[in-house]
Amino acid sequence: MTILPVRLWPAALTALGLAAAGLAFQSPAKPKSQAKNPGWTLVVSGDTDGYLSPCGCTSPMTGGIRRRGTAVRDIARHSRVVLIDTGELGGEPGRQGEMKAETMAQSLTNLDAAAINVTAKDARLGKGSLMSVARLAEGRVVSSSLPNGAVEGVRSTVERGPFVIAGISDGIGESLAAPSVPDSVAVESLLRTAKEKRGAAVLMLDGSRAEAVAMAKRYPALRAIVYHLNGWPPDRPEHVGKVWLLTPGERGKSVVSVRFDGRSFDGYSVKRLGPQFLDDATIQRYYSAYLRRVDRANLLEQIPRVPSPAFAGSASCAACHVTASHVWEKSGHSHALATLEKQGHGRDPDCVSCHVTGLTSERGFRSRVETPNLAFVGCESCHGPAAAHVADPKGNRLAHLGQAVCTTCHTPDQSPGFNFVSYWQKISHK
Numbered sequence: 070m071t072i073l074p075v076r077l078w079p080a081a082l083t084a085l086g087l088a089a090a091g092l093a094f095q096s097p098a099k100p101k102s103q104a105k106n107p108g109w110t111l112v113v114s115g116d117t118d119g120y121l122s123p124c125g126c127t128s129p130m131t132g133g134i135r136r137r138g139t140a141v142r143d144i145a146r147h148s149r150v151v152l153i154d155t156g157e158l159g160g161e162p163g164r165q166g167e168m169k170a171e172t173m174a175q176s177l178t179n180l181d182a183a184a185i186n187v188t189a190k191d192a193r194l195g196k197g198s199l200m201s202v203a204r205l206a207e208g209r210v211v212s213s214s215l216p217n218g219a220v221e222g223v224r225s226t227v228e229r230g231p232f233v234i235a236g237i238s239d240g241i242g243e244s245l246a247a248p249s250v251p252d253s254v255a256v257e258s259l260l261r262t263a264k265e266k267r268g269a270a271v272l273m274l275d276g277s278r279a280e281a282v283a284m285a286k287r288y289p290a291l292r293a294i295v296y297h298l299n300g301w302p303p304d305r306p307e308h309v310g311k312v313w314l315l316t317p318g319e320r321g322k323s324v325v326s327v328r329f330d331g332r333s334f335d336g337y338s339v340k341r342l343g344p345q346f347l348d349d350a351t352i353q354r355y356y357s358a359y360l361r362r363v364d365r366a367n368l369l370e371q372i373p374r375v376p377s378p379a380f381a382g383s384a385s386c387a388a389c390h391v392t393a394s395h396v397w398e399k400s401g402h403s404h405a406l407a408t409l410e411k412q413g414h415g416r417d418p419d420c421v422s423c424h425v426t427g428l429t430s431e432r433g434f435r436s437r438v439e440t441p442n443l444a445f446v447g448c449e450s451c452h453g454p455a456a457a458h459v460a461d462p463k464g465n466r467l468a469h470l471g472q473a474v475c476t477t478c479h480t481p482d483q484s485p486g487f488n489f490v491s492y493w494q495k496i497s498h499k
């Protein structure tokens with residue numbers, strides 16, 4: 070009862086300008102030892118929320134779609150995989166969010182995912198974006214919360230292997246200017262289809278664990294419910310009656326899998342996508358193409374900026390503040406943009422603001438060519454614009470700084486081990 074995805078839109082890549090990047094679809098992961106091992110594995114990924122690369126700025130970083138590719142293909146070597154993705158593809162609405170969602174669609178298609186849910190946040194990317202995601206995903210995008218045909222290319226259920234899979238999300242109709250199907254109608258229709266096809270009903274729910282529990286109690290014929298969770302997926306499997314509750318946890322950092330022998334689940338496993346998972350080569354190409362699109366679209370130039378006094382650049386402080394300049398030169402701050410460039414993120418609005426001087430100021434960093442003197446975390450990242458001070462040091466004193474200046478960049482996400490005393494020691498320059 071496997072439904073093969075139909076290549077409805079071979080021109081989609083060209084339309085997006087990706088063909089120019091030299092990309093072509095590769096054949097999806099296929100198990101090598103199917104005959105020996107007839108079982109199925111339901112693999113759950115998702116809640117990427119725009120975090121296509123591993124999260125955070127402190128090692129070990131976790132997650133990212135390149136590692137996810139490796140993890141999924143590893144599982145597919147030993148078992149027949151049905152991969153489902155909970156959606157939350159692009160993160161924040163906007164041009165970059167759309168590019169992320171499209172890259173996710175390509176990657177999940179290459180991994181031959183069976184179904185990708187549409188969450189409320191995905192819907193906020195808009196109908197046009199969702200349609201292009203659905204085209205790239207070649208029939209894999211599901212939403213049972215939308216009437217059939219409401220958004221071209223989005224299906225209400227998908228069948229793959231022993232599973233019938235649906236996805237629901239409250240109120241997405243509103244963002245997509247389409248009517249919504251009530252949850253009860255959507256779930257009952259899933260259960261009917263599963264019964265007809267003698268398949269196991271799997272529901273992706275754009276909701277919390279509490280909502281999943283309530284849903285499991287109300288519909289005990291469901292076999293698995295997938296929900297959202299901030300944090301790591303539980304180490305042990307959870308069920309309500311016979312319904313399995315599954316979650317990939319936050320920001321695409323983990324992949325969860327359960328074996329299915331046609332009757333019941335077992336062998337629950339959580340893979341945290343740490344550096345032991347190498348980057349998948351094909352997904353790496355999609356990812357690099359995404360970074361090139363971000364670069365070419367000049368998204369960095371379009372960020373909002375506020376008026377500010379003029380910056381002078383760190384070099385102009387050196388003559389008078391010898392020790393401070395010496396300490397700074399040796400610190401990581403002085404090559405923070407180079408750190409990003411090495412990873413291909415040198416023009417990525419998601420990253421640059423904390424790795425340069427004054428990105429959100431009208432007279433701050435623009436590009437390495439236009440503003441080479443601000444292409445790092447400079448003196449003025451902390452002390453503020455100081456051209457006036459350079460011209461007349463005693464006439465234009467700079468404000469005294471406290472530790473609050475650090476935590477604009479050293480946030481819990483990007484610098485979880487931040488502690489003012491120990492960090493300041495490393496760059497102390499009074």
Ligand code: HEC
Pocket residue numbers: 399400401402404405406408409422423424425446450451472474475476477478479489491492493495496
């Ligand atoms: C404009 C953003 C920004 C601000 C403000 C900032 N940092 Fe950083 N900091 C960074 C970035 C980015 C890195 C990583 C640089 C790299 O390795 O490329 C970093 C790295 C560091 C490091 C490790 C690198 C090294 O040199 O050993 C220390 C220590 C540090 N910061 C201390 C501080 C302290 C203390 C403050 C506040 C007084 C502060 N930072 C304020 C962005 C910032």
Ligand code: HEC
Pocket residue numbers: 122125126127128408409412414417419420421422423424477478479480483484485486487
């Ligand atoms: C909110 C500010 C902020 C943003 C946004 C940010 N960074 Fe950072 N980044 C930092 C800080 C602060 C550090 C230093 C962390 C530490 O040493 O505790 C850092 C360090 C790094 C490092 C050095 C890690 C190491 O251990 O050597 C890399 C690489 C990096 N960031 C890449 C990125 C990338 C890629 C992005 C975008 C996807 C990004 N950063 C976005 C603040 C930020």
Ligand code: HEC
Pocket residue numbers: 383386387390393394395397402446447448449450451452469470471472474496498499
């Ligand atoms: C990462 C943030 C950061 C960077 C980068 C930085 N400073 Fe500072 N600087 C501070 C903080 C915070 C203090 C105050 C520390 C305190 O009083 O405990 C300070 C203190 C100073 C002081 C002494 C001021 C006083 O009140 O005694 C001077 C001078 C100074 N910095 C100059 C510089 C120069 C020049 C550069 C670049 C070469 C630079 N700083 C780079 C954060 C920074």
Ligand code: HEC
Pocket residue numbers: 381382383385386387388389390448449452455456458459462463465466467468469
């Ligand atoms: C021409 C020499 C000169 C240059 C260039 C210069 N400063 Fe200063 N700076 C001084 C003097 C002099 C003081 C005040 C010392 C005093 O009166 O206690 C000072 C004080 C400071 C202080 C302490 C706060 C204050 O205003 O008293 C900071 C912070 C500072 N400078 C940062 C910078 C930064 C950042 C740059 C580069 C953008 C820079 N300075 C460039 C001479 C200079």
